[in-house]
Amino acid sequence: MTNLQLTSTITANNTLELAIRDIAMPEPGDTQVVIDMQACPINPSDLGVLFGLADMSTARQSGSADRPVITADVPAKFISALKARVGKSLPVGNEGAGTVIATGASAAAKSLMGKTVAVIGGGTYRRYLCADVRSCLEMPSGTTATAAASSFVNPLTALAMVETMRAEGHQALVHTAAASNLGQMLNRICIADGIDLVNIVRKPAQETLLRDMGAKYIVNSSVESFHADLTAALVATGATIAFDAIGGGKMASDILTCMEAAASRNMTEYSVYGSDTYKQVYIYGALDRGAITLNRSFGFAWGVNGFLLFNALGKLGAQTTHAMRQRIAAEINTTFASHYTHEVTLAEALHLDNMARYAKQATGEKFLIKPSRA
């Protein structure tokens, strides 16, 4: 059997090179399984490794339709940030799902034989992936690989947001780019768990989508009344923590400013330091790679932090993480259902027209790679 892998390499002459490479068929160790990969999402978090800060407007396609090769220029200013990966062929793909076709000798590995599993890490954009059983999540019988493909990144992130909110003593939360795949999951979790969620979106169609899902608090950042609308939603919910997918620009500052306005609405004592309500924004994405601007009109009780899933899970602990994984498996077709607008083979994932499309990270568009397809 042949095995294939999608790799991303930055060469010494500042060129990004993406290719489908032949690799050896893996032999599982004791606690490992070999998975016939059938479905892998292209998440925003995969694009960083895939594109490696290359200027994709310079991308050229060569090779054959079955074995395409993409090359693109990497701007010289980014090379120092990328130096640890120059000359290395990096596997791509953070998650996916498939069927276990071989296992190691351990009982844990053997118990997965023939099962549909979701898997995290290791470069999932390949035909056959060897993974430790701890990186696998067994799906309920009858679950398709397509349904299981996005079992980790978005579901765990959405659950980690809710658990972080609880652990840090907040009672409601704010989410931006809220109509995203992740945002929809977060809405389903919050509705099921009775948590107030303030959804910030940019377009009327996204408002409609969320309202139709049952979302109660939806604010459009593109309208003139954004600050007033957001403040009203913060007063109504008491939300003092936000998870922001955008990062660059004024969004974090706007959220903190409106939280402060909501918190100080009933203050009778003046304080030069602002309210003593602690206000937190976690930035978990980089839809806008520009600088973050904080206007400081929100006193001294505030924090803006980067939010990285595995650090957040580390803080929440193994028991909470285990419970999250079990919930995800049990609710993969409901709470954690993902919707894909495009399905491509490994080779088609490196066709320029598809790349231009998934590079946009447009809300509502999501690609699924099907490595087991010819």
Add this chain to the structure above:
Amino acid sequence: MTNLQLTSTITANNTLELAIRDIAMPEPGDTQVVIDMQACPINPSDLGVLFGLADMSTARQSGSADRPVITADVPAKFISALKARVGKSLPVGNEGAGTVIATGASAAAKSLMGKTVAVIGGGTYRRYLCADVRSCLEMPSGTTATAAASSFVNPLTALAMVETMRAEGHQALVHTAAASNLGQMLNRICIADGIDLVNIVRKPAQETLLRDMGAKYIVNSSVESFHADLTAALVATGATIAFDAIGGGKMASDILTCMEAAASRNMTEYSVYGSDTYKQVYIYGALDRGAITLNRSFGFAWGVNGFLLFNALGKLGAQTTHAMRQRIAAEINTTFASHYTHEVTLAEALHLDNMARYAKQATGEKFLIKPSRA
């Protein structure tokens, strides 16, 4: 006996009014003492209450030399932020020291009779201040009120920085505006406790001042090699937490960027999320009231938070705070010594020429109000 108090009022017609007012001589409750106030510093943190966002370039002086009245215009855009204080006469002054001249009936209060105490809170810019014994710190016999005047704000803040560094698992720290009164205390603490401190200053004279004190790591942010110098100091010290007095502009971003450069210096594995070294900047001042700009060239493991002394002490706990207070009293003439360049009476504190001077918050200039002087 007459009592006097410096007050700051914002009137309904957008005017700031500063005055020296006659107030009643206080009667101490059981756990209270009356302090004959002899020395109160003008700290940057006093200026917020004093000036109330008024445009001090419009300040006019009226009244007499003994009873000056200052009026200034408050820009309309700030009025909503100030609404909780409009029409209220606020007492000014966060700390000071003097002699206890009357006490309540409790043993704790009585034990302070005739002693020199430092006091925190309550509007210390007055002739006689009534304070709870818990707000007082008894000074070693022979300590002058001038020596004790700045026993809380700067000493506790400097100690809270060091304890926060320890509590959050960092091994060395960075400080900006590092030649300030607070910065000098922090240097003495760090030298005594064997902690590496990276001092960021703006001027060669400040470098000299700190070097003469024994500071080992001093970086000038005005020179072209600032980033390289700071990164080298961060590599040498392993500092991953900073306390920034400036706030606005790029300083926090620069510090995080250099911390990331230091952390990733020996990384062999590339990660699109940056290093997993957590990098923290606490912003405790507002020397630059402009927006904070974060360039996000430092991965996802970072935090920028407001730092407010009393919140920090709350986190550190009562036992740590008690130990800090005892250390401050014991070392008030050494580690926690303050230096004043100007001494003024209560009335002179409201003379326009003095106000223009202390409003600048220039490093090296510090005013002391002596309320007990005629």
